[in-house]
Amino acid sequence: MSEKKPEIPASFENARTKTAGKAAAAPKPLSIRDALYEPPGPKTRKRTAIATGISLSALAVLILLVIRQFYITGQLAPKYWTFFARKTTWKFLGKGLLGTLEAAALAGVLAFVMGFLMMLGRISRRRILRAVGTGIVEFTRGVPTLLFIYFFFLVVPRSGIKLAAIWKIATPVAISAAGVVAEVLRSGVNAVPKGQTEAALSLGMQHGKIFRKIVFPQAFRYITPALIAELVIVVKDTTFSYVVNFPDLMQNAKVLISNYDALVQIYFVTAVVYILINYLLNRISVTVADRTGTTL
Amino acid sequence: MQQEPWTTGESSAPVRQETVREDAPPVIELRNVDKHFGELHVLKNINLSVKRGEVVVIVGPSGSGKSTLCRTINRLETIDSGDIFIEGRHMPEEGKELSALRSEIGMVFQSFNLFAHKTILDNVTIGPVEVLGRKKKEARAEAMELLKRVGVDSQAGKVPAQLSGGQQQRVAIARSLAMHPKAMLFDEPTSALDPEMINEVLDVMTELARQGMTMVIVTHEMNFARRVADRIIFMADGNIVEENTPEEFFMNPRSDRLKDFLESLNRK
Numbered sequence: 001m002s003e004k005k006p007e008i009p010a011s012f013e014n015a016r017t018k019t020a021g022k023a024a025a026a027p028k029p030l031s032i033r034d035a036l037y038e039p040p041g042p043k044t045r046k047r048t049a050i051a052t053g054i055s056l057s058a059l060a061v062l063i064l065l066v067i068r069q070f071y072i073t074g075q076l077a078p079k080y081w082t083f084f085a086r087k088t089t090w091k092f093l094g095k096g097l098l099g100t101l102e103a104a105a106l107a108g109v110l111a112f113v114m115g116f117l118m119m120l121g122r123i124s125r126r127r128i129l130r131a132v133g134t135g136i137v138e139f140t141r142g143v144p145t146l147l148f149i150y151f152f153f154l155v156v157p158r159s160g161i162k163l164a165a166i167w168k169i170a171t172p173v174a175i176s177a178a179g180v181v182a183e184v185l186r187s188g189v190n191a192v193p194k195g196q197t198e199a200a201l202s203l204g205m206q207h208g209k210i211f212r213k214i215v216f217p218q219a220f221r222y223i224t225p226a227l228i229a230e231l232v233i234v235v236k237d238t239t240f241s242y243v244v245n246f247p248d249l250m251q252n253a254k255v256l257i258s259n260y261d262a263l264v265q266i267y268f269v270t271a272v273v274y275i276l277i278n279y280l281l282n283r284i285s286v287t288v289a290d291r292t293g294t295t296l
Numbered sequence: 297m298q299q300e301p302w303t304t305g306e307s308s309a310p311v312r313q314e315t316v317r318e319d320a321p322p323v324i325e326l327r328n329v330d331k332h333f334g335e336l337h338v339l340k341n342i343n344l345s346v347k348r349g350e351v352v353v354i355v356g357p358s359g360s361g362k363s364t365l366c367r368t369i370n371r372l373e374t375i376d377s378g379d380i381f382i383e384g385r386h387m388p389e390e391g392k393e394l395s396a397l398r399s400e401i402g403m404v405f406q407s408f409n410l411f412a413h414k415t416i417l418d419n420v421t422i423g424p425v426e427v428l429g430r431k432k433k434e435a436r437a438e439a440m441e442l443l444k445r446v447g448v449d450s451q452a453g454k455v456p457a458q459l460s461g462g463q464q465q466r467v468a469i470a471r472s473l474a475m476h477p478k479a480m481l482f483d484e485p486t487s488a489l490d491p492e493m494i495n496e497v498l499d500v501m502t503e504l505a506r507q508g509m510t511m512v513i514v515t516h517e518m519n520f521a522r523r524v525a526d527r528i529i530f531m532a533d534g535n536i537v538e539e540n541t542p543e544e545f546f547m548n549p550r551s552d553r554l555k556d557f558l559e560s561l562n563r564k
C-alpha cells in the first residue's frame with residue numbers, strides 16, 4: 001500500500017469528533033430491558049409501589065394463616081424441628097443437593113447436545129434431514145418425561161445395557177428437554193437477520209463457517225434466557241430421581257421424612273432449596289441478557 | 297502482490313474517464329440473464345459489461361429490478377438462464393469456486409449488515425483472516441489503515457450498534473476493501489441514512505472512484521451519479537431501457553420512460 005493517504009474530507013473529521021462526544025455521553029451499554037421498555041414515569045412508579053405494598057401484605061397474611069394452621073395441628077411442636085439442629089441431617093440433604101446439581105448439569109449438557117443436533121436437522125437444506133428432525137422434535141416434546149424415565153428404568157436394563165443411576169435419570173430428562181432446546185435454538189437462528197448471512201457470503205465465506213462464526217453466536221445471545229428457563233425445567237424434572245433410586249435432594253428428603261415422620265417440615269425446607277436454585281438461575285439469565293444487550 | 301489501482305492514494309485524477317481500461321477484459325459481464333420471482337419477470341435478458349476502472353451507476357423506479365441485478369452479479373440471487381463472467385471466468389453456481397469468486401467482489405448493502413456481535417475491527421479483519429487465510433496481526437494492521445481512510449479508526453473497539461449509520465456504512469466499505477476486491481457493488485448505500493450522513497458515505501465512494509475502483513452503484517443520488525459515473529444505466533420493469541454517459545443521460549434522454557423518470561425527479 002502506498003504511504004501517502006488521500007486527504008480526509010472535512011466531513012470525515014466532523015464525523016469523528018461527533019462520535020467522540022457521543023461515546024462519552026453513553027458509557028453504559030444498552031440492555032435489552034432498556035431497549036424494550038421505557039423507564040417508568042412518576043405515576044407508574046407510584047402505582048407499582050402501591051401494588052407491591054398490597055401484594056406483600058397479602059403474602060404476610062397468608063404466611064401467618066399457614067403458621068397458625070400449623071400451630072393448631074401441632075406441626076410446630078419441637079419434635080418435628082429439632083433434628084434440623086443435627087449436622088447429619090444437613091449433610092444428608094447436602095448430598096442430595098449435590099446429586100440434584102449433578103443430574104441437572106448432566107441432563108442440561110445432554111439436552112443441549114441433542115437439541116443442537118435436532119436443530120441442525122430442522123434447518124438442514126436437505127428435505128429428508130428436515131423431516132427426521134421434525135419427527136424427533138415432535139416426539140420428544142409430545143411424550144411425558146415420566147414415560148421416558150420408566151423406559152430407562154424398566155426397558156433399557158432388560159436389553160442388557162447397564163446404566164449408572166445418574167444416567168437413568170439424566171438421559172430421559174435430557175431427551176424430554178431436547179425437543180424444546182432444538183426449537184429454541186432454531187428460533188434464535190431464524191431471528192438472525194438474513195443480511196448477516198448475505199454479508200458473509202459476499203466476503204466469500206462458506207455456509208458452515210458462516211453458521212459457526214456469524215449466525216450461531218448471535219442466535220445464542222438471543223436465546224440464552226430461554227435456554228436457562230429450560231434448565232429450570234430440567235432441574236425440576238430431576239425430582240423424578242426417586243423412580244430410578246438416584247439419591248437427589250428429593251429422594252433424600254423422602255428418606256428423612258420416613259425417618260423422622262416430619263413431612264411438612266422437610267418438604268418446606270426442600271422447596272426453599274429448589275426455589276433458591278431456580279431463583280439463582282433466573283438471576284443469571286437476567287444478567288446474561290443485560291450483558292449481551294449491546295449486540296441487539 | 298499485485299497492486300490494485302485504488303490503493304495508490306496519490307492519484308488526483310478527475311473522477312471520471314481516465315481510470316477506465318478499454319484494453320483489459322471486462323471485470324463483470326452478464327450475458328442474456330433472465331430471472332423470475334415466481335410469476336414476476338424481474339430481469340429480462342440483461343446484458344451488461346463493466347470494464348476495469350469503470351463506474352456504472354444504475355438508476356430507475358422502485359421495483360424495476362436494480363437490487364436484483366446487483367445481487368445476481370455475485371449470485372446472492374440465483375438466475376434462471378444466462379451467464380455471468382468475472383474477468384472472463386464463468387461464475388460457478390455453487391460450492392468453493394463460487395465462494396472464491398465472491399470474495400473478489402465487494403458488496404455494500406443498504407442496511408450495512410455489519411456483523412452485530414463483532415467489534416468494528418473484527419468486522420474488517422474477519423474476511424481476510426477467515427477467507428484469505430491472512431495472519432491476524434497483519435490483517436489488523438491493514439484494517440486499522442482502512443478504518444483510518446474511511447475516518448472511523450477511533451471506533452475500532454466498539455460494536456456496530458454503537459455507531460451512527462454513516463459510520464457503519466463506512467465500516468462496511470472498509471470491510472469490503474479489506475478483501476482487495478476487483479470490483480465493488482453498492483445497493484443503495486445511502487438510502488437508509490439520515491440526510492446529514494449521506495455525504496460522508498458518498499465522499500468515501502467518490503474517493504474510491506477517483507482511485508480507479510471498478511464500481512456498480514445503485515443509487516437515487518443523481519448529483520453524485522452525474523459526478524462519478526462513467527456510464528449511467530436506466531432500468532424499468534426488468535429491462536435496461538437506456539444507458540449513456542452522464543451528460544447525455546441527463547441532457548438528451550431518448551426514451552419516454554427515462555424522460556418521465558427524470559421529470560418525476562425534478563418535480564420532487
Ligand SMILES: Nc1ncnc2c1ncn2[C@@H]1O[C@H](COP(=O)(O)OP(=O)(O)O)[C@@H](O)[C@H]1O
Binds near residue numbers: 359361362364365
Ligand atoms: N425475494 C423476493 N421474492 C419475490 N419477489 C421479489 C423478491 N425480491 C424482489 N422481489 C420483487 O422483484 C421486483 C424487483 O425488485 P428489486 O430488484 O428489489 O427492485 P429495485 O431494487 O429496483 O427497487 C419487485 O417487484 C420486488 O417486489
Ligand SMILES: [Mg+2]
Binds near residue numbers: 362363364484
Ligand atoms: Mg432496491
